[in-house]
Amino acid sequence: MQRVGDGAYRIRAKVRDPRTGRTKEVDQLVEGVSAQQAAAVRGTRIEQVRGGTANGRGGDRVRVGDYARSWMKSKARSLDAGTAERYAEALDLHVLPAVGDLYFDALRRADVQRWADECNGARKPGGGPYSVVTVRGWFRVLRSLTADAIVDLELEADPTLRIRFPEAPERDEPNALEPAALVRFLAAMLTTSPQDYPISVALAWTGLRFCHVSGLQWGDLDDQTGVLTVRRKHVRGRVGPVSRRKRAPRLVPLAPELVSLLGSIRPEGAAPERWMFPAKGKPATPRLPGSLWKSWRRALKAAEIGERFTVHGLRRTFVDLSRRAGTDPLVQKALSGHVTERMREHYSSVSIEEKRAAAVGVARLAPLRLVPMPVEVGTGVGTEQADKKKAG
DSSP states (O other): OEEEETTEEEEEEEEEOTTTSSEEEEEEEEESOOHHHHHHHHHHHHHHHTTOOOOOOSSSOOBHHHHHHHHHHHHTTTSOHHHHHHHHHHIIIIIHHHHTTSBGGGOOHHHHHHHHHHHHTOBOTTSOBOOHHHHHHHHHHHHHHHHHHHHHTTOSOOTTTTOOOOOOOOOSSOSOOOHHHHHHHHHHHHHHOGGGHHHHHHHHHHOOOHHHHTTOBGGGEETTTTEEEOOEEEETTEEEEOOSSSOOOSEEEOOHHHHHHHHHHSOTTOOTTSBSSEETTEEEEEOOGGGGHHHHHHHHHHTTOOSOOOTTHHHHHHHHHHHHTTOOHHHHHHHHTOOSHHHHHHTOOOOHHHHHHHHHHHHHHSOOOOOOOSBOTTTOOBHHHHHHHHHO
């Protein structure tokens, strides 16, 4: 403690922070106090730094960052490459810089909430702010990490409970097309970019994700039965088995028109392992979704579709059209690969006409008995009161 003026003291101390195990320096100027008061302030600051205590029962204390690195190594054996890459990116770039130095048993809900609040105000390098949906994705990785740490490290509390996020804005555009608009779009694709017409129809008429359609080989199609077998997926140049996270039906029956269309583009004597939809000019390489971007924009413009509609929107459109076709919900889930009813509903975009038809259907089942009403229209005044009003 050093006096630097009348009633002014500089207080300094080096204290080991129990939450990180690292030395933290206290360095503060206090004014308008006596020497005894300055000493008391110094003692209080030291105690504040020492305030974190361990509450785990698992022996040696482990930092969040150290546990995360070992956790990722163990997860790499069960996650597909794309998912593992997203997990690592979320942890390395967004989670660990904020809480990685803390011991896991010293991580508090307040630390996680502070991190979430700061992320919701953060901006992309050279761009706009991160969306709430993106930040929630990082949080889900932290929550999964913490769930395993609670078991492995025998932690007594879960610091990821009851973390609050702003409401994500709802999109006005559903990223799905009405039947007539889908017909126009596919016709425009055939006219403006015929080379991309077959894969567009395959996406629209099967409801499969692009990663599964781009992973199809000619050996996956049985021409006699018209059935596709989904055996693999292709993500960012990597081919692997269908994952549990992005499921797909094993067998996909095709409409005869689609079987005929695929047969028309099958090269003569194509080997079973040859890609059904190869990259342009690279028959040994499956397609990437970005390869559709230019033709997609041309088709949207030609079809006069101004609302937002992406490649993934064909999957949503398929779910909508299968519902309108009267398909049983159980069959819908089997076709789309959705595991839960909640996910099936998430992919559905119910139109105003469907809602109107439902309302009319209810009215037909419970028809009203129309009789003269004893109330003046628009006044809410009963018959007796209305007569008095007229007489007055």
